[in-house]
Amino acid sequence: MNFSKTITYWYSENKRDFPWRKTKNPYFIWLSEIILQQTQVKQGLPYYEAFVSTFPTVFDLAKAPEQDVLKLWQGLGYYSRARNLHFTAKHIVSELNGVFPNTYSDIIKLKGVGDYTASAIASIAFNEPAAVVDGNVYRILSRFFDINTPINSTKGIKEFKVLASTLIDKEAPAIFNQAIMDFGSRQCKPKNPNCNICPLNNSCLALKKNKIQALPVKLKKVKVTQKYFNFLVCIDSNNNVLFEQRVKKGIWQNLYQFPLIETEKSISVDEFHLLKVKTYLLKDIDFDYSLYNKTDKIHKLSHQHLHTKFWIIETKALPKEAIPFSKLKSYPTPVLISNFINEFNF
DNA sequence: AAGTCGGGGCT
DNA sequence: AGCCCAGACTT
Incomplete structure (x- = not known):
């Protein structure tokens, strides 16, 4: 046959x-x-x-x-x-x-x-x-x-x-x-x-x-690049949080996430000022901050390893584009973000 | 022709 | 840790 x-x-x-x-x-x-x-x-x-x-x-x-x-x-x-x-x-x-x-x-x-x-x-x-x-x-x-x-x-x-x-x-x-x-x-x-x-x-x-x-023979292998992500979980006293869409090309296009600041390496709590949150995100707004995960959460994609930190930033009032906690789960997000949302239990 | 784009499962 | 999965698109 x-x-x-x-x-x-x-x-x-x-x-x-x-x-x-x-x-x-x-x-x-x-x-x-x-x-x-x-x-x-x-x-x-x-x-x-x-x-x-x-x-x-x-x-x-x-x-x-x-x-x-x-x-x-x-x-x-x-x-x-x-x-x-x-x-x-x-x-x-x-x-x-x-x-x-x-x-x-x-x-x-x-x-x-x-x-x-x-x-x-x-x-x-x-x-x-x-x-x-x-x-x-x-x-x-x-x-x-x-x-x-x-x-x-x-x-x-x-x-x-x-x-x-x-x-x-x-x-x-x-x-x-x-x-x-x-x-x-x-x-x-x-x-x-x-x-x-x-x-x-x-x-x-x-x-x-x-x-x-x-067999089969396959050319090359993708080299994995290391990236360092700092997600800023900004929440106010009325249970609102900043959440935004990724509009640029690249991973997770059109999905939603907490405001993200990428750094060249993993930064410590003492180096938080390097994120320049006061300059770029929360102008003239006072806040307290803390690091949610003491060790980097490593999220592995096929071609990138993301070393991620979630910074909790608490303030009295946020810009009006902030959304209520109750709406968080209605947005499409990467697995990394939905896992955090479930774990943090807003 | 080489890079980019996810997340889970298997070894 | 590395490879694979009912690949396609961009550069």
Whole structure:
């Protein structure tokens, strides 16, 4: 039995029952694919359920304020996905008459949709034989065919896409694409795959050459930069607090946080004056301050390690843009901030 | 072609 | 600690 037939047969015996596998509605397929970008099913599943429930149609998503979309996305990371999702929903409603595009070439024009996602939607929702190449597919193909081209090089991206395109079952692209990804996540796993029970173990070149652990080949690794964040939790005697939106480009764009001052290194209580709170934030306002966490809270992102301090600043009155404690949890925030809000117990 | 963008899970 | 995850976008 050849590669593709083996994968498809394995899937028929082992497929899992996910909610997005019960529908051909392109809106739901799109939603699931955006949520699952760089995200494991276990983490994305509850978000999919919440989005389908809150926004049953593309019209519901389009008419929602961005803040509501980001709030529902809170905790999932890569927030540009949520912003692009919302932008595209509005685009489909206002420019495409609410009708989801039905070909790969039209789907890939949507913001937030690249080659993988366009292929997934076109194949699953419209049965177009467009091959998906995600992390699972890179791993399976590089191992089975012993391909050493780095999967994140320009050459590798083209090479694996061409190969996947020759392998896809043109009669059943929806099943094949989901099958090969499922096979990758559960059988041909990154670490310690159980090749003894693999239906492809008699023809897998990496297994034959003992190169399972060495494949796929991946270029470079992101170097992690250290950053030092000082959040200023400014509260007044009437239970109000300063809270602001991150409008600049960078991490957590459009999410909310306490006023932030970044420093070159971790500062001590004695060095609080370096933050120049009196100059930049609370002009002519008297306040008392204290440090909430004695040791830096380290929040790890994929490319940054954030060493964070929460400074509690108490004053009689704050600028009028301060919000009441009771409204804090209605804003979309990074996990770091929502964790603090829950812990501090305003 | 290289950097940026989250958070959680696994080893 | 390092790598991975149903990647896409920007520079």
